[in-house]
Amino acid sequence: MEQDNIQTLVNALYKGRSRAWDAALVTTQTFLETLADELLDNVDRDRMNAKNARIKSPQRAADKVRRKIAEAQIAVPTTSEAIADALGDLVGIKVLCKSPRDQLAISKALEASCRSPECSMRFAEEPLDYVSNPKDSGYRAYHAVLLVRVPTHQGDLDVKVEVQIKTRLQDAWGELTHEDMYKPGEALKPNEFHNNYAKQMAGLLAQVDEMADSLAEELDQQTSPLKPSERGSDAVSNGIRNLPATISARVTKTGPKYALAVGPDGRRGLIRARSLRDTLGETKLIDVDEYLSVGDEVSVRVEETDAALYYDPIKIG
Numbered sequence: 001m002e003q004d005n006i007q008t009l010v011n012a013l014y015k016g017r018s019r020a021w022d023a024a025l026v027t028t029q030t031f032l033e034t035l036a037d038e039l040l041d042n043v044d045r046d047r048m049n050a051k052n053a054r055i056k057s058p059q060r061a062a063d064k065v066r067r068k069i070a071e072a073q074i075a076v077p078t079t080s081e082a083i084a085d086a087l088g089d090l091v092g093i094k095v096l097c098k099s100p101r102d103q104l105a106i107s108k109a110l111e112a113s114c115r116s117p118e119c120s121m122r123f124a125e126e127p128l129d130y131v132s133n134p135k136d137s138g139y140r141a142y143h144a145v146l147l148v149r150v151p152t153h154q155g156d157l158d159v160k161v162e163v164q165i166k167t168r169l170q171d172a173w174g175e176l177t178h179e180d181m182y183k184p185g186e187a188l189k190p191n192e193f194h195n196n197y198a199k200q201m202a203g204l205l206a207q208v209d210e211m212a213d214s215l216a217e218e219l220d221q222q223t224s225p226l227k228p229s230e231r232g233s234d235a236v237s238n239g240i241r242n243l244p245a246t247i248s249a250r251v252t253k254t255g256p257k258y259a260l261a262v263g264p265d266g267r268r269g270l271i272r273a274r275s276l277r278d279t280l281g282e283t284k285l286i287d288v289d290e291y292l293s294v295g296d297e298v299s300v301r302v303e304e305t306d307a308a309l310y311y312d313p314i315k316i317g
Contacts, residue, residue, distance in 0.1 A: 006069075006077070010062045013080035017157070018055070021091045024148040024159035025053045028093055031121055032163070035109045037285065039102075044257040045287070047102045052094040061087060084160075088124065088145045092162040096171055099213045103131065103167050107142045110163070114146065122147050124160050131170075137195065138173070138202025141166045169205040169212075177201060249311050251296040256287040261298060261311050269302065269311035279313045291316060 029050050036048035056064075065086055068074045074086045084090070097103040111127065113119045127144040134140045142165040147158045174180070177198040181188045190198075249261035252268065259271040273288050280291065292298065300311035 006065050006083075007058070007062045009077060009080050009083050010058050010065065013083050014058050014061075016080065017084070017159075020150045020152050020157050020159055021055050023150045024091055024161050025055070025093065027148050027150065028121075028146060028161045028163070029053060031113075032093065032095060032106075032110075035106055035113065039105050039109055041285065044098075044255070046256065047098040048095060048106055049097075050093055050095045052096065054092055056087075056090050056092070061090060088160050089162040091159060092164065094171070095163065095165040097165065097167050099216050100131070100167055100209050101213050101216070103142065103165055103170075107131075107165050110144060110165075114144070120149060134202065136199075137179075137190070138177075138199040139179070140170045140173070140202060140206065167209050169209050173198075173202055173205055246299055246301055246314055247311075248297050249300050251292050251294055251298060254289040254292050254294060256289060259288050259292045261300070263300075263302070263311070267309060269300070269309040271298070271300070271311050271313055275310070275312040276316070279316060 032050040036045070036050065040047060061083070065074070065077065065083060068086060069076055077083050077086060095106060097106065107127075107129075114121050114123050124145040124147045127142065130139055130141050130143065144163045144165075146161045146163060148161050150157050150159055177194070178188075179198075247263050249263045249269065249271075251259050251261045251271070253260040257273050259276075260268050261271055262268050271288065271292065273286060276288055276291060277283075277286050280286070298311070298313050299315045300313050303310040303312060
């Protein structure tokens with residue numbers, strides 16, 4: 001009878017708040033995407049992705065309440081409001097990052113924004129940093145629960161939205177270790193074998209994450225614009241070999257951050273987003289693949305350094 005009452009309370013909660021939860025998800029996603037835009041400034045936008053959002057099903061919510069009661073974590077709720085208070089993860093968004101530095105950057109930006117008196121978003125509780133302090137299982141992520149104010153016909157409502165910020169490898173760890181099978185309330189209980197392997201896998205994936213960070217930093221250096229001191233009369237001393245003023249290069253690969261093009265000598269060079277933006281006279285963020293497609297012929301200025309071959313577009317279209 002008690003279980004039926006819990007499901008009834010959960011169903012009433014969902015009926016009354018589903019629209020507010022949907023609005024809170026959209027608001028939070030927009031907020032997180034704006035933070036990412038400010039941080040990335042015309043580099044690979046896919047490095048921070050906040051598109052994975054969900055509202056827990058009523059059945060799973062009721063099961064979690066029952067489990068919390070059985071484990072004496074909460075008293076038996078008697079109202080829908082008590083159900084909402086007991087569960088901070090009914091509404092959730094996962095932010096997937098390419099590397100630990102991106103994860104750290106957006107985590108810091110989120111903290112700075114939510115602690116600012118000018119921000120409408122605020123923390124419902126102190127964030128949990130499982131990256132600096134992994135769980136015993138090896139689990140790594142940054143967790144924050146935000147209070148998102150949503151207007152309703154009954155007045156403003158503060159909705160809790162759980163935000164998990166993970167690298168892609170941290171997220172993959174859950175599937176690789178079958179984490180869902182070993183969570184509280186699930187059929188399997190973690191044994192020593194599972195715990196040891198899960199922790200070792202987490203450590204190995206963390207090392208790969210660090211290596212990916214180093215590679216990404218190197219790529220950023222290669223695709224960033226040359227400093228003024230590296231151009232002009234000082235070019236030779238800075239490792240730039242001046243090639244023909246202009247050539248026609250054919251685009252062979254394109255993406256948001258850069259394109260690759262092949263010149264008449266068969267060598268491929270980088271067309272950077274910033275150099276394309278300068279050519280277009282744009283000041284806003286652009287994606288290279290919105291302007292260049294595979295097969296396009298582009299008039300470019302060639303700059304070769306000891307580290308890379310750059311094709312700076314002179315004319316598009």
